[in-house]
Amino acid sequence: MIEVIQASKAFAGVEAVRDLTCRIRDGEVFGMVGTNGAGKSTLLRMLAGVLRPDSGEIRIDGEPVWENESAKSRICFISDTGYFPINATAESMTELYRVVYPGFDTERFEKLMGRFGLPKNQKIRTFSRGMKKQLSVLLGICAGTKYLFCDETFDGLDPVMRQAVKSIFATEMLDREFVPVVASHNLRELEDFCDHVGLLHQGGILFSENLSDLKMNMQKVQCVIRDPEAEKQLLADLDIVRLDRRGSMLTLVVRGDRDVILARVQSADPVFAEELPLTLEEIFITETEVAGYDIKNIIA
Numbered sequence: 001m002i003e004v005i006q007a008s009k010a011f012a013g014v015e016a017v018r019d020l021t022c023r024i025r026d027g028e029v030f031g032m033v034g035t036n037g038a039g040k041s042t043l044l045r046m047l048a049g050v051l052r053p054d055s056g057e058i059r060i061d062g063e064p065v066w067e068n069e070s071a072k073s074r075i076c077f078i079s080d081t082g083y084f085p086i087n088a089t090a091e092s093m094t095e096l097y098r099v100v101y102p103g104f105d106t107e108r109f110e111k112l113m114g115r116f117g118l119p120k121n122q123k124i125r126t127f128s129r130g131m132k133k134q135l136s137v138l139l140g141i142c143a144g145t146k147y148l149f150c151d152e153t154f155d156g157l158d159p160v161m162r163q164a165v166k167s168i169f170a171t172e173m174l175d176r177e178f179v180p181v182v183a184s185h186n187l188r189e190l191e192d193f194c195d196h197v198g199l200l201h202q203g204g205i206l207f208s209e210n211l212s213d214l215k216m217n218m219q220k221v222q223c224v225i226r227d228p229e230a231e232k233q234l235l236a237d238l239d240i241v242r243l244d245r246r247g248s249m250l251t252l253v254v255r256g257d258r259d260v261i262l263a264r265v266q267s268a269d270p271v272f273a274e275e276l277p278l279t280l281e282e283i284f285i286t287e288t289e290v291a292g293y294d295i296k297n298i299i300a
């Protein structure tokens with residue numbers, strides 16, 4: 001488990017991370033989202049022991065990570081830019097990784113390279129952006145570390161590749177201790193493979209929630225209620241966090257249990273009522289609006 005306890009980090013007076021506390025549990029894929037400059041990369045670099053917090057603590061499996069080789073040996077960090085030496089090939093990168101990560105699984109790497117159709121001996125500088133990201137992920141997975149920190153590594157991967165990475169993550173999590181932490185701007189991309197999501201804004205964390213709990217506790221319903229009095233009563237009874245009215249059609253985002261909400265809507269004798277899927281993006285937009293943040297500045 002990773003524990004971040006009241007961590008802060010400033011650069012020349014800019015508070016990149018401010019008094020941030022959160023936990024990343026084993027057995028979960030943790031997604032980190034937020035605005036530009038929210039502090040995601042700074043937090044990831046502190047988690048990886050690359051940056052030292054000005055105050056507060058970062059603990060990996062109970063040990064402080066800063067200047068702790070034992071904690072760091074459990075971490076592989078893929079930065080947003082993905083560093084490859086100028087003439088590097090995938091083959092030469094494996095040599096480098098084998099030195100840094102004694103548990104690097106060469107056989108698995110070669111299998112995955114074949115599955116992804118990536119060339120082993122072509123200069124990486126000639127790869128497309130997406131191919132470089134795929135290679136970074138495969139190197140990171142095969143490093144064999146318990147924790148894999150990915151900074152915007154998945155932004156720009158196509159849906160088929162995202163699905164492939166998701167299934168590899170799932171296999172790794174079944175086979176060994178593996179805890180991926182993925183920072184991204186794109187809620188839709190994260191929704192595909194995260195169990196838990198933390199939303200950062202201006203150096204702080206707005207929410208850190210289990211994705212299925214988030215979804216279970218909020219519902220979206222579209223309905224038309226004929227009787228104005230029944231409609232008024234329905235709206236008064238439900239814990240509505242967002243209401244959109246187009247003519248007689250109501251679209252409601254409601255906090256609470258799905259069955260209870262749907263039964264209450266039915267009891268208002270609707271002409272029409274339908275449950276709609278709620279995306280992670282909508283949940284965050286709603287939650288952040290409730291928290292008083294201007295969502296246009298939060299979701300990139």
Ligand SMILES: Nc1ncnc2c1ncn2[C@@H]1O[C@H](COP(=O)(O)OP(=O)(O)OP(=O)(O)O)[C@@H](O)[C@H]1O
Binds near residue numbers: 036039041043185
């Ligand atoms: N080395 C640095 N020197 C000075 N300021 C920095 C440095 N690294 C980060 N910052 C500042 O800290 C704040 C947080 O930056 P950070 O890169 O952590 O955000 P981010 O959430 O990853 O942003 P983005 O989504 O745009 O990549 C920003 O205001 C940034 O300018």
